[in-house]
Structures are given as C-alpha cells and as structure tokens.
Amino acid sequence: GESVGLHLPTLSVQEGDNSIINCAYSNSASDYFIWYKQESGKGPQFIIDIRSNMDKRQGQRVTVLLNKTVKHLSLQIAATQPGDSAVYFCAEINTGTASKLTFGTGTRLQVTL
Amino acid sequence: ETGVTQTPRHLVMGMTNKKSLKCEQHLGHNAMYWYKQSAKKPLELMFVYNFKEQTENNSVPSRFSPECPNSSHLFLHLHTLQPEDSALYLCASSQGGAPGHETQYFGPGTRLLVL
Numbered sequence: 001g002e003s004v005g006l007h008l009p010t011l012s013v014q015e016g017d018n019s020i021i022n023c024a025y026s027n028s029a030s031d032y033f034i035w036y037k038q039e040s041g042k043g044p045q046f047i048i049d050i051r052s053n054m055d056k057r058q059g060q061r062v063t064v065l066l067n068k069t070v071k072h073l074s075l076q077i078a079a080t081q082p083g084d085s086a087v088y089f090c091a092e093i094n095t096g097t098a099s100k101l102t103f104g105t106g107t108r109l110q111v112t113l
Numbered sequence: 114e115t116g117v118t119q120t121p122r123h124l125v126m127g128m129t130n131k132k133s134l135k136c137e138q139h140l141g142h143n144a145m146y147w148y149k150q151s152a153k154k155p156l157e158l159m160f161v162y163n164f165k166e167q168t169e170n171n172s173v174p175s176r177f178s179p180e181c182p183n184s185s186h187l188f189l190h191l192h193t194l195q196p197e198d199s200a201l202y203l204c205a206s207s208q209g210g211a212p213g214h215e216t217q218y219f220g221p222g223t224r225l226l227v228l
Contacts, residue, residue, distance in 0.1 A: 034216060036219075043115070043117070043119075043203050043220050043222045044156075044203070044219045046115075046216055046217075095215060100158065100169065101158075102155075105153065105154065
C-alpha cells in the first residue's frame with residue numbers, strides 16, 4: 001500500500017550544526033515531493049519541493065535530496081538555528097492521479113544551544 | 114502568513130452543540146481542503162473542493178459537513194461530535210487545475226476540544 005514515513009520521530013541537533021531529516025516512501029509512482037515545517041501552534045508551512053526528474057534541489061539553507069532507487073527523501077538544513085525547531089513533514093503525490101498529498105507522521109527537530 | 118486564515122483558532126464544544134469552522138484563502142486558488150491532525154498521526158485528508166465542487170470525501174462521518182460557497186471560502190459544520198473528534202483542523206488551498214499546481218498552503222488551524 002501507499003505510505004510515507006519518517007525514520008526518526010525526534011532529532012536533537014546543536015545550534016550551528018547541520019540537520020538531516022529522512023523520509024521513506026513506498027509509492028514508486030509518486031513524482032512530486034514536498035517538505036513542510038510545522039511550528040507549535042501553527043499550520044504546516046511549505047519549505048521546499050522536488051520533482052522526480054531531479055535528485056537534488058537547494059533553497060535558502062535547505063537542500064532536498066531524492067533517491068528514487070531506494071525511495072528515500074531527505075531534508076538537509078545547514079547551520080541549524082533555534083528557529084528551525086519544529087516538526088518536519090514530508091509529503092508525496094502522484095500528480096497523474098489527483099492533487100492528493102500523502103503525509104508522513106513527522107519528525108520533531110530540537111535545536112540545542 | 115500563508116494567505117490562508119482560519120477562525121476560530123480555538124473551540125471548545127459539547128457533544129450536543131453545533132458549530133462551524135471557517136477558512137478563507139487570499140491566494141486566488143481554486144482548490145481547498147480540510148485536514149484533521151491528531152497527536153502522533155499523519156495528517157488525515159477529510160474533504161477536497163475544486164472550483165467549488167466537492168471532489169473527495171475521505172470516508173468522513175456525517176457529523177462533519179463541509180460547505181464551499183465560493184473558491185475563497187470553506188466551512189466545516191460540526192454537530193453531535195464525539196470526544197475523539199478533538200484535534201487540530203487544518204484548512205489548505207492550492208492552485209488546483211492542471212498538475213504542477215499541487216503545492217498546498219495551510220492555515221493556522223482550529224484547535225477543537227469536544228467535551
């Protein structure tokens with residue numbers, strides 16, 4: 001069946017270090033992936049996306065890597081800051097079927113000083 | 114701000130009450146969504162509207178009734194809810210239409226507590 005999951009429910013990182021949040025997906029037909037950040041008391045916020053014709057995409061301090069061979073997605077945050085503390089969700093979609101995102105359970109990133 | 118607003122932000126209701134959640138998007142999008150977010154669970158899609166037409170009802174109990182009067186507004190009418198319906202209810206919108214416009218933008222959510 002289709003599923004999107006995260007390897008680690010909680011990740012603790014020291015301020016200034018790089019963070020890597022991982023996500024596994026099982027639907028090989030998924031061709032579009034999104035990372036969301038959800039801070040306490042807020043709704044999910046779009047961070048970065050990637051399509052299946054790419055294996056890497058960079059934003060401001062964030063990089064998403066896609067490995068279609070092993071159906072793995074990762075979000076790298078450079079020089080992690082306290083403001084990065086949040087829950088991070090990956091989401092996947094098969095754009096050929098409908099605009100219906102499937103979300104993972106989320107990983108909580110804790111930034112320590 | 115994402116351009117998607119939700120009211121109220123917090124709601125406490127009894128099981129016999131009737132209440133409504135409101136969502137408004139200022140992004141010119143054509144698709145709107147209701148999600149339920151419970152602790153330690155993935156986001157659960159409830160309803161999808163495209164161009165004001167309901168295109169998905171994800172086996173949601175009838176005590177939840179959506180309404181989409183236009184592409185900018187979405188309501189979720191609640192009646193005779195159960196305590197297990199307590200959750201964060203999130204509204205989202207996307208451009209809709211052709212593939213390539215799938216990115217959904219979320220509102221801040223309504224934190225619902227059913228007593």
